[in-house]
Amino acid sequence: MVSRREFLQATAAAAAIAAASGLGPLGRAAAQQKLAQSDILRFDPLGTLTILHVTDIHAQLMPLHFREPSINLGVGPARGQPPHLVDAEFRAHFKIAAGSADAFALTSDDFVALAKTYGRMGGLDRVATLVKAVRAERGDDKVLLLDGGDTWQGSWSSLQTKGQDMVDVMSALKTDAMVGHWEFTLGAERVKEIAESAPFAFLAQNIRDREWNEPVFPPRKVFEKGGVKVAVIGQALPRTAIANPRWMFPDWEFGIREEEIQKQVDEARAEGAAAVVLLSHNGFDVDKKLASRVKGLDIILTAHTHDAMPGLIRVGDTVLVGSGSHGKFVSRLDIAIKDGKLADIRFKLMPVFSDAIAPDADMAALISKVRAPYAADLAKEIGRTDSLLYRRGNFNGTFDDLICEAMLEQRDAEIALSPGFRWGGTLLPGDAITWEAITNATAMTYPNCYRNEMTGAQLKEILEDVADNIFHPDPYFQGGGDMVRIGGMGYAIDVGKPMGSRISGLTHLKSGQPIDAARKYVVAGWASVNEGTQGPPIWDVVRNHVAARKTVSIRPNDAVKVSGA
Amino acid sequence: MPFQIAGLTRRSTLTAGALAAFASLLGSRLAFADEKAVMAEIKKLYGDKPLGEGKIKLDVPEIAENGLVVPVNVEVESPMTEADYVKAVHIYADGNPQPGIVSYSFTPACGKASAATRMRLAQTQNIVCVAEMSNGALHMAKANVKVTIGGCGG
Numbered sequence: 275m276v277s278r279r280e281f282l283q284a285t286a287a288a289a290a291i292a293a294a295s296g297l298g299p300l301g302r303a304a305a306q307q308k309l310a311q312s313d314i315l316r317f318d319p320l321g322t323l324t325i326l327h328v329t330d331i332h333a334q335l336m337p338l339h340f341r342e343p344s345i346n347l348g349v350g351p352a353r354g355q356p357p358h359l360v361d362a363e364f365r366a367h368f369k370i371a372a373g374s375a376d377a378f379a380l381t382s383d384d385f386v387a388l389a390k391t392y393g394r395m396g397g398l399d400r401v402a403t404l405v406k407a408v409r410a411e412r413g414d415d416k417v418l419l420l421d422g423g424d425t426w427q428g429s430w431s432s433l434q435t436k437g438q439d440m441v442d443v444m445s446a447l448k449t450d451a452m453v454g455h456w457e458f459t460l461g462a463e464r465v466k467e468i469a470e471s472a473p474f475a476f477l478a479q480n481i482r483d484r485e486w487n488e489p490v491f492p493p494r495k496v497f498e499k500g501g502v503k504v505a506v507i508g509q510a511l512p513r514t515a516i517a518n519p520r521w522m523f524p525d526w527e528f529g530i531r532e533e534e535i536q537k538q539v540d541e542a543r544a545e546g547a548a549a550v551v552l553l554s555h556n557g558f559d560v561d562k563k564l565a566s567r568v569k570g571l572d573i574i575l576t577a578h579t580h581d582a583m584p585g586l587i588r589v590g591d592t593v594l595v596g597s598g599s600h601g602k603f604v605s606r607l608d609i610a611i612k613d614g615k616l617a618d619i620r621f622k623l624m625p626v627f628s629d630a631i632a633p634d635a636d637m638a639a640l641i642s643k644v645r646a647p648y649a650a651d652l653a654k655e656i657g658r659t660d661s662l663l664y665r666r667g668n669f670n671g672t673f674d675d676l677i678c679e680a681m682l683e684q685r686d687a688e689i690a691l692s693p694g695f696r697w698g699g700t701l702l703p704g705d706a707i708t709w710e711a712i713t714n715a716t717a718m719t720y721p722n723c724y725r726n727e728m729t730g731a732q733l734k735e736i737l738e739d740v741a742d743n744i745f746h747p748d749p750y751f752q753g754g755g756d757m758v759r760i761g762g763m764g765y766a767i768d769v770g771k772p773m774g775s776r777i778s779g780l781t782h783l784k785s786g787q788p789i790d791a792a793r794k795y796v797v798a799g800w801a802s803v804n805e806g807t808q809g810p811p812i813w814d815v816v817r818n819h820v821a822a823r824k825t826v827s828i829r830p831n832d833a834v835k836v837s838g839a
Numbered sequence: 840m841p842f843q844i845a846g847l848t849r850r851s852t853l854t855a856g857a858l859a860a861f862a863s864l865l866g867s868r869l870a871f872a873d874e875k876a877v878m879a880e881i882k883k884l885y886g887d888k889p890l891g892e893g894k895i896k897l898d899v900p901e902i903a904e905n906g907l908v909v910p911v912n913v914e915v916e917s918p919m920t921e922a923d924y925v926k927a928v929h930i931y932a933d934g935n936p937q938p939g940i941v942s943y944s945f946t947p948a949c950g951k952a953s954a955a956t957r958m959r960l961a962q963t964q965n966i967v968c969v970a971e972m973s974n975g976a977l978h979m980a981k982a983n984v985k986v987t988i989g990g991c992g993g
Contacts, residue, residue: 484908513902513904515904515905516902516904516987516989517989517990518989518990519989520904520905520989527904527910528904529900529904530901736988739987739988740988742987743987748901750901751901751902751985753902753987773963801990802990803990
């Protein structure tokens, strides 16, 4: 077994100095200290090269709330290791004080109270302020801005413009290179069209055309910054053709293609690259395994799994960076090169507190412009929520509970299935549910809400299959997001068991009866990867439900019993 | 290039997408082969000769992107001289109704013993590759390919 030495490099100013000392509610007030823009930007510079990394923005141009998961289980070698730590364990590992700004940004407990203190995060006009400040400090010729993908999908305006709003904004941000995953759900032609005309490089070493096995996109690009040659190798989500509709890019094949990455590294070194970076959309656990097997990668900028970590994770001679999602963070890495090799790295995960950072005026104007055609619709209040509505977590989220409830009622179904997507904002109790909030959780290119029959046996098989995509102990065999969300049915899962024996105790919640393997149930769901799926778009289903309810209350969901973690 | 000898049957069992929700492989009632059936096929050709490890590089995806056309690449280490070459390579799938996928014959003139094809896989299963060397020695390699329902990718 390759050793997985991991250590945390101390982070700079933004990380709270106080250790996680189990501050109770009384101590919390003392710990609560808002950060100023200067605190967020404070950095002791190193070397002549700076890399900035943003990822999984999911088309969120505006500041929002995004609650990090309270359940994020790791299996196999990832068990109990970062990023599979939440709340108190996460804070203890990264030395973050309860109640601090970082605790709010990075953990989930006490979210509602802390949200009121610290406000929304993200907003690409704020991100622009940080990026411009770093460029001004270091010099334009020393800074490389890299985007880990899942940038063009996740909002109503990005759906309506086929990603153009995000392309315009990311171009104005002077992004140097990006990779993709959800981008591909705009269809092969559209992605090629953007990639060929955009001012940034669209890289993917692991996408090949099916017929000739030739690369569809450039695999890497070498940049010269601060007198240093940096090679950036692009890696798209290897499981895109499984996780998303293959018919949208029928001529492409993906895969991890580890040996090809090694070739890219070796070629880049032969060309004189002093630093080699993998701009990856593999997901954290896949990248961690990959780092132990591919030699010569200095840095892996991770994505897909939305992990935000205020420290570097080291595997052998490679460091891994997790820059979060939804525009909440910008990672800064300063790199010193000595004798043509990487000698030292200094890192900071900059939290984008929207109340602390002054919006960049040019970017704010551009964002207003691209949103203008949709602004009136987006602001429309459909209803309100009494409950905290969030998405992330391995088994359920209250926003997903709302979507499942909408499908059960609007589609007159016994059971509802909603995919374990990790994107979409969080609403606080008392918030309005606007059209923007609904579409932030649903906007995508295969939204049809189907209604058909499945047997109990088929339902169990689906759960087993999806569970194996998440809890297979070898990350190279993992494929999906979080567990499929279920409305109207409960189950038990032992995540430590092998494929086919994790799921038990399927129960029809309304009747309290066990699910009958042979009986057919009426099931509603959305985001089918099958071409030609029939049904209304999910956003209309959710809108109609919220409008009918006026005020939404989601009860705590205890329908999934988890063991083996 | 190797040539493909009249093959063992390649038959698919992919049932049509039973569920609209997922690219489904569920609902099949066909009988599938198993590891024993693969070993029986090998025994038919080579009797009880021992199967060594190493020499074979079997490249299959960890997860099939499309169970209908799963790529398989195989390369066997050999100088490919008259004195020492790879005679044959057989590929089996232990979870299809018929375990035999394809057999290749090689001669020293091939230069190297490598071949690539695509196969249909009905479900998650092991791909088994057996190489017969010119001195009669046998080598075996095995890799698991997962065939999964789609969707739900975060």
